[in-house]
Amino acid sequence: MKLVIDDVRCKGCNLCVMVCPYHIFQEGRRPNRRGVFVPELDRPERCTNCRLSQLYKRRLCGVCQTICPDQAIKWVPEAKHEPHKVVIEY
Ligand code: SF4
Numbered sequence: 001m002k003l004v005i006d007d008v009r010c011k012g013c014n015l016c017v018m019v020c021p022y023h024i025f026q027e028g029r030r031p032n033r034r035g036v037f038v039p040e041l042d043r044p045e046r047c048t049n050c051r052l053s054q055l056y057k058r059r060l061c062g063v064c065q066t067i068c069p070d071q072a073i074k075w076v077p078e079a080k081h082e083p084h085k086v087v088i089e090y
């Protein structure tokens with residue numbers, strides 16, 4: 001699975017930046033077409049959900065999604081020929 005931010009819903013509040021234990025969300029540096037600084041993702045393949053949610057058939061962390069006031073964070077399956085990136089950090 002891969003982590004995506006819906007840049008139409010996101011309002012750039014950066015709550016996700018504050019809560020992720022892996023610091024996957026970084027404050028946005030450039031405004032999008034609506035003038036919103038959507039956070040950037042730093043190696044999202046480190047996310048617990050990206051790595052393990054399919055194996056365990058459930059969501060494992062999801063703090064960012066729970067705290068996001070605009071339901072802008074979700075996980076989607078990789079496209080058919082897209083590589084499945086997984087990174088484990090200790
Ligand atoms: S689910 Fe947890 S580890 Fe993954 S991006 Fe959200 S807060 Fe970070």
Ligand code: SF4
Pocket residue numbers: 005009010011012013014015016017038039067068069070071072073
């Ligand atoms: S918590 Fe949601 S609305 Fe706020 S910056 Fe993150 S993705 Fe955007």
